[in-house]
Amino acid sequence: LMVWLRRCTHYLFIVVVAVNSTLLTIDAGDYIFYTDWAWTSFTVFSISQTLMLAVGATYYLTFTGVPGTATYYGLIMTVYTWVAKGAWFALGYPYDFIVTPIWLPSAMLLDLAYWATKRNKHSLILFGGVLVGMSLPLFNMVNLITVADPLETAFKYPRPTLPPYMTPIEPQVGKFYNSPVALGAGAGAVLSVTFTALSCKLNTWTYRWMAA
Numbered sequence: 001l002m003v004w005l006r007r008c009t010h011y012l013f014i015v016v017v018a019v020n021s022t023l024l025t026i027d028a029g030d031y032i033f034y035t036d037w038a039w040t041s042f043t044v045f046s047i048s049q050t051l052m053l054a055v056g057a058t059y060y061l062t063f064t065g066v067p068g069t070a071t072y073y074g075l076i077m078t079v080y081t082w083v084a085k086g087a088w089f090a091l092g093y094p095y096d097f098i099v100t101p102i103w104l105p106s107a108m109l110l111d112l113a114y115w116a117t118k119r120n121k122h123s124l125i126l127f128g129g130v131l132v133g134m135s136l137p138l139f140n141m142v143n144l145i146t147v148a149d150p151l152e153t154a155f156k157y158p159r160p161t162l163p164p165y166m167t168p169i170e171p172q173v174g175k176f177y178n179s180p181v182a183l184g185a186g187a188g189a190v191l192s193v194t195f196t197a198l199s200c201k202l203n204t205w206t207y208r209w210m211a212a
Contacts, residue, residue: 013206014060018073021052022080029081029099029140032147039180042144046137046184047191049101053077054132054192057107058124058199063206067115074107097147102139106132121200129196133188137181 028045031038056077057070081100088098109131110124117123 010063010206014063014073017056017059018076019080021056022077022084025049025052025077025101026081026084029085029101029143031144032097032099042137042141042180043184043187045101046140046180047187049103049140050106050133050136050184050188050192051195053103053106053136054110054129054195055199055202057110057132058128058196059203061110061114062121062124062200062203065119067111067119070107070110070114071104074103077103099143099147102143103136105139106136109135125193125196125200129193130189132196133190133192134185136188137184141181 025045025048028049031042031045034041053074057073060073061067061070063069078100085098085100089095110128113128113131114120114124117127
């Protein structure tokens with residue numbers, strides 16, 4: 001009974017982490033809705049996505065110990081998000097305006113770091129964390145610039161969840177405006193190392209609890 005209870009707990013943790021990661025980043029692809037602060041929001045969202053991917057994917061990867069599970073985790077987040085983004089489509093937004101954050105390439109780099117260093121956790125934390133932090137903003141910027149006529153579309157389809165008094169009267173320029181990818185990647189590279197380490201520690205705690 002205890003063996004099965006622990007196995008079920010393992011899968012429950014994976015589902016909880018994956019779902020919560022997705023929920024916390026579900027609107028993180030909506031940079032374009034914040035047209036006046038697009039690059040500032042891109043920087044902030046890049047960091048949030050980097051941290052959620054680093055925590056969830058590393059936890060899953062070190063729990064199973066099998067390279068490839070980080071990519072699988074990224075796929076889970078992607079599928080969850082696409083389903084959630086269906087709500088935007090249902091509201092009448094065109095497909096080419098709905099942006100889904102790109103996690104898969106960064107998750108693949110995490111797997112690669114783990115595999116190439118023969119499943120060394122310290123290398124995973126340092127190399128994998130940096131790779132995720134630096135790559136994710138880059139991939140998402142490529143994702144963002146493929147949106148067709150962002151300004152025109154944004155004003156044609158105003159964000160339904162933004163109350164009128166929150167709508168900016170004139171364009172503002174955030175302090176991150178000039179280099180959103182560099183700032184997102186720089187901050188992400190530092191922070192994701194910390195969170196990758198935290199995720200490995202979380203895995204250790206979980207193992208200890210399950211082995212009790």
